[in-house]
Amino acid sequence: MGENLTALTAWAQNHSETTAFYILAFLAIPFAYGVLLDRRIIRSGFLLIGVFGAISGVFLLLQAQFLAMAQIMIYAVGITLVVVIALMLTNPRLEHDVNPAIPVAKTSGIVVSILLFVTIYLSLRSEIWPLSPSPVKADNVLQIGTGLLTYYSLPFEFASVLLLVALIGAIMLARAEHRPPSQMEERLDAQEDLSSERNDNVVQV
Amino acid sequence: MWSRSNTISMIFVALATTLVCLYARGWGYTIVQHIGISTDFTDITISAAIILSGGLAMLCGADLPVVLIIGTLGVFVSLTLAQDALVRYLSLAAVLFSIGVYGMVVSRNAVRVLMSIELMLNAVNINLVAFARYVDPNLIRGQLFAIFILTVAAAEAAVGLAIVLAVYRNMSTVDMERFNLLKW
Incomplete structure (x- = not known):
């Protein structure tokens, strides 16, 4: 066991880029699943920050410093903020007890995405890439x-x-x-009735 | 709270980890030769075994998130460990893109569908930046294209979320199964 561990650390020191890549991939993939499968949608909105952060680390590994910073500023801050505000405006409490997935699509979605990945991967693997040895x-x-x-x-x-x-x-x-003020007030009253009913339902459940 | 599904999930995790470790130590080749498959397809055989055992575990009632996450990580490692760096990055992008497609098909909440689309756009960005690094490092045209995708993604997020808000104002729900405004 000890020998294995020392061999692993030696390998990791010699292949630091590969090690960093696998660490980032092992962060990005579970976070991406968390975005899709978490029952509380507000939490999945915040998990999205983790995915974008891991992807900006991948950009740093690929020597794209400007894009890594732009990724953090635009995605991890800007777009996630907009998404979270939209979630708060559309009342995430409604989704609490509901199954997040559409049942019919569950198995067919898995099959479709596995087939998609297999197709992309086989075409990547069988291609001979014109690699260039010089760095950026x-x-x-x-x-x-x-x-x-x-x-x-x-x-x-x-x-x-x-x-x-x-x-x-x-x-x-x-x-x-834009509506006349009287109509606007009626609408607001109706919305308040609706929301109070909804709260009653939640309490009863 | 230890139930049957937890046990099956743990068995699946142990099996997938063992398979990946065997492959990483180089013992996968002898096993595959013993079965009678060409050693060129060792990684594909290992990942097919992981996918099949994941399907079996699902049929026996394992936890869906555990099987999906561990299965994806195992398949990803065993498929990319022996490949070039470029193929590794492209495979990571393919995995993230497929996760995005899965989420887009399956999700019930319209905002979650938009999040999946953001995920897919990001996966495409990884592709472009990887090509800029390994195929075209002198002109880095891939990074320029990635900047344009970033712009389009920002515009898409703003307009998409505004549409979701408008629909919520009219229908009082963001459930994808109850949007029937465009049905005749």
């Missing part, structure tokens, strides 16, 4: 910036237009409709 240059952030403002400036502009349109569209969709 140290000034890769400079390269990205130059690329975005010269050769890829048109897609860059389209991306900013897309973000603007998405921003305006999200505000239009999420905004409450």
